[in-house]
Structures are given as C-alpha cells and as structure tokens.
Amino acid sequence: MAKEAFYTAVDIGTSKVVTVVARVGSEGELKVLGTGIAPSQGMQKGCIENIEEVKEAVRGSIEEAQRYVGKGYKPGAYAVVSGSHIYSTNIKDVMEHPTDLGSITSGDMHRFMQSSFPTPGEGEEVLHIIPIGYSVDGLAGVRNPVGLHANQVELEAHVTVGDAIVLKNTVNAVESNKMPVNSLVLQSLASAEATLTADERELGVVLVDIGSGTTDVTVFRYGSPWYSTVLPVGGSQLTRDLAVAERIPFYVAEDAKIKRGNVLPELVDDEEEVILSGGQGQQQKLVRRSHLCEPLSARMYEILQMIVQRMSQAGLSRLPDGGIVFTGGSAEIAGLEELTEKVLGGPVRIAYPTGVSGLPTQLRKPGFSAAVGTLLWGIKHQGEGRTYRAPQGSTRGYKSLLSIFKRSRDKVAP
Numbered sequence: 001m002a003k004e005a006f007y008t009a010v011d012i013g014t015s016k017v018v019t020v021v022a023r024v025g026s027e028g029e030l031k032v033l034g035t036g037i038a039p040s041q042g043m044q045k046g047c048i049e050n051i052e053e054v055k056e057a058v059r060g061s062i063e064e065a066q067r068y069v070g071k072g073y074k075p076g077a078y079a080v081v082s083g084s085h086i087y088s089t090n091i092k093d094v095m096e097h098p099t100d101l102g103s104i105t106s107g108d109m110h111r112f113m114q115s116s117f118p119t120p121g122e123g124e125e126v127l128h129i130i131p132i133g134y135s136v137d138g139l140a141g142v143r144n145p146v147g148l149h150a151n152q153v154e155l156e157a158h159v160t161v162g163d164a165i166v167l168k169n170t171v172n173a174v175e176s177n178k179m180p181v182n183s184l185v186l187q188s189l190a191s192a193e194a195t196l197t198a199d200e201r202e203l204g205v206v207l208v209d210i211g212s213g214t215t216d217v218t219v220f221r222y223g224s225p226w227y228s229t230v231l232p233v234g235g236s237q238l239t240r241d242l243a244v245a246e247r248i249p250f251y252v253a254e255d256a257k258i259k260r261g262n263v264l265p266e267l268v269d270d271e272e273e274v275i276l277s278g279g280q281g282q283q284q285k286l287v288r289r290s291h292l293c294e295p296l297s298a299r300m301y302e303i304l305q306m307i308v309q310r311m312s313q314a315g316l317s318r319l320p321d322g323g324i325v326f327t328g329g330s331a332e333i334a335g336l337e338e339l340t341e342k343v344l345g346g347p348v349r350i351a352y353p354t355g356v357s358g359l360p361t362q363l364r365k366p367g368f369s370a371a372v373g374t375l376l377w378g379i380k381h382q383g384e385g386r387t388y389r390a391p392q393g394s395t396r397g398y399k400s401l402l403s404i405f406k407r408s409r410d411k412v413a414p
Contacts, residue, residue, distance in 0.1 A: 007030075009078050012170065016367075020035050021035075036063065038064070077181055083162070088158060104148050196220070231303065267334070
C-alpha cells in the first residue's frame with residue numbers, strides 16, 4: 001500500500017490568511033483534514049508592509065488548520081503570492097539532440113529545462129517556467145517530445161518573475177512558524193487549477209481572480225498559460241470608494257457592498273432605499289440603493305477596462321472562445337456577470353473551487369479558489385522544489401535567453 005502524502009496550502013491575502021491541510025490517500029483521493037482562516041494584518045496589495053503582523057496572522061491560520069491533523073503530518077507548504085511586482089514573458093530555446101538515432105528521454109528534457117532557466121534582472125526571482133509547447137524538427141504544436149526521435153527540439157515557455165525581496169518576505173512569514181516552504185505559486189495559476197475546465201483552457205480563456213487588494217489575471221491558450229499579470233486594485237477599493245462617496249466608516253461600506261451592492265445599478269429598483277449606519281455617534285442615513293451602487297459600478301468598470309488593456313498586451317483583440325472566468329472573494333458581488341457581458345461580450349462565468357471530493361462547505365466559495373488550487377498544484381508539481389529559486393549547475397543558453405528575456409519584458413509575442 002502506498003504511503004499517504006500530506007499537502008499544505010497557505011494563502012496570505014490582504015483581508016484573510018487561509019491555510020488548508022490535505023492528505024492524498026493510497027487510492028489517490030484527496031481529503032481536507034484541516035482549515036485555518038485568520039484576519040490578515042500587515043498586507044497591502046499583495047505585499048507585506050508589517051512582517052510581524054503577518055507572521056502572527058499566519059501563525060493563527062496554521063495552528064487552526066493543524067488542530068485536527070493527527071500523527072504522521074510533516075510540515076511543508078505551498079504558498080500563494082500576488083502583487084503588481086509580478087510580470088510575465090514568454091521565451092524560446094533550442095536543444096540540438098546529441099544523437100541521430102536515440103529517442104528523447106525524460107532526462108534529456110529535464111536537463112533542457114534546467115539549462116533554459118532564464119536569468120532575471122537584478123533584485124528579481126523567477127517564480128515559474130511552464131512549457132507552452134514544443135517544435136520537433138520543425139513540427140510545431142508537439143505537447144510532449146519524450147520518446148520521439150529528433151535532431152532538434154524547440155521549447156516555448158511561459159515565465160513569471162517577481163521582486164526577490166517581496167517573495168522572500170512571504171517565505172519568511174511562513175517559515176517563521178516552523179512551516180518550510182516547498183514552493184511559491186502565483187495566485188492566478190493556483191486558482192486556475194481549481195476553477196478552469198479542460199475545454200476552457202484549450203479554447204482559450206481569461207482567468208481573473210479578484211481579491212481584496214489585487215486582481216490577478218492569466219490568459220490561457222491551447223491549454224497553457226500565455227500571459228500573466230497582477231493589477232494593484234481589488235474589492236477593498238470598491239469598499240473604499242463607497243465609504244468616501246457616502247461618508248460612512250469602511251466596515252459599514254463593506255457590509256453594504258456585500259449585502260446590497262450591485263455593480264450594474266440598472267438591475268436594482270430605482271425606488272428601493274437602504275439604511276446606512278453612520279458609525280459611532282453618527283445618525284443613520286437613508287439612500288437610494290441605485291445611488292449606493294454607482295461608485296461600485298464605476299470602479300468595477302475601471303477594473304474591466306484594465307483587464308482589456310492587459311488582454312491587448314497579450315495579443316488579444318477580443319475575448320477568446322472560452323470567455324472570461326472570474327473567481328476570488330470579490331467575484332461574488334452582484335451584477336458582475338451582467339456588467340462584464342455588457343462591456344466585453346462573450347461567455348462569462350463566476351467560478352467556485354472544484355477538483356477535491358468532499359470539499360468542506362466553508363471552502364466552496366470563490367474566495368478560497370487559490371488555496372484549494374494550491375493543493376492541486378502541489379500534487380501536480382510535487383518534487384520540483386522551490387520553483388522560485390534559480391537552479392544551480394549548467395548555464396548553457398543563459399546569455400541568449402537573457403537577451404530574449406530583457407527584450408520581451410512586459411510584452412508577449414503575438
């Protein structure tokens with residue numbers, strides 16, 4: 001009987017820290033053993049601004065998740081990262097096969113990937129190198145060249161890069177709580193694991209994770225990520241706009257946004273009224289619900305326009321056939337599907353995490369897609385180690401790749 005394996009996901013968001021511990025049993029089933037949710041402190045738009053506050057929030061989340069784990073558990077986490085310091089590029093490299101007769105082995109491809117690891121700019125770290133596709137002796141669109149006979153293999157890969165200091169602060173916040181970090185995972189890639197269907201990936205889709213402090217976007221083409229970016233705006237900005245517009249405390253605005261907000265005001269009754277608390281010592285106020293929704297609509301429209309701009313950078317003039325899929329805690333706001341259809345057209349879907357049988361009810365919400373997806377990512381990429389650290393050893397191809405890397409920063413080949 002195969003030994004059971006444990007996986008831990010830690011998602012440090014702007015509003016909450018989520019830790020999920022799961023076990024893969026002997027039959028391959030994934031079972032969630034513990035969940036810890038703690039209010040987040042010390043985070044701003046995906047970046048840590050007070051390390052001690054973040055450490056404390058992570059500690060509370062991890063301890064709660066481990067409460068019922070039991071014996072045999074070995075610490076080791078996959079941690080979610082976000083922030084506007086993260087950007088992506090696509091690279092190409094060529095491997096000349098050493099022999100005309102032998103077939104390509106998995107060892108050949110492993111060494112090829114290692115040597116193709118690009119050197120980022122000063123103060124930056126590579127998060128992921130994800131193969132998009134291969135060309136074998138001029139034949140494009142090859143998904144897996146292992147086992148084929150070839151003289152030349154060309155690799156195209158999607159690379160995500162982040163600020164080294166910001167990433168190391170995330171690692172420090174987790175590892176200070178006696179939880180080694182196996183790997184860092186970009187939030188949109190993690191969420192994609194728990195939300196996207198195989199058909200959506202193949203048709204092409206825009207995955208948008210709207211969190212509290214950031215909005216993470218990844219464009220998929222032919223089954224693979226093609227473009228990734230992070231917008232420095234999220235659900236908390238909508239709340240702040242409403243608080244300023246109505247001159248109410250932030251917590252009152254947050255409650256009103258969740259319970260009565262709608263990002264398409266025309267969907268609500270123009271005569272309907274909402275009572276808003278004025279906070280301590282302040283009188284309540286009565287406002288029309290449609291008026292309350294106006295600042296929310298304006299900000300969400302701006303976010304959609306930012307997404308359109310990033311789609312253009314990815315070489316898209318319109319939504320791909322798979323449409324756009326929203327997830328993240330702020331994706332549940334009323335009217336988002338309708339507003340998006342009005343602005344962008346095409347298929348629109350609000351996604352909830354899937355892929356884990358028996359998922360606890362509290363995790364079946366868009367706000368937990370990244371945490372659940374990180375578990376699935378960990379299973380798929382187990383044994384790869386810390387993917388954000390450049391490997392040691394061979395440097396073949398670094399100079400040519402570095403020139404490609406610098407030229408293609410902030411843009412993607414059409």
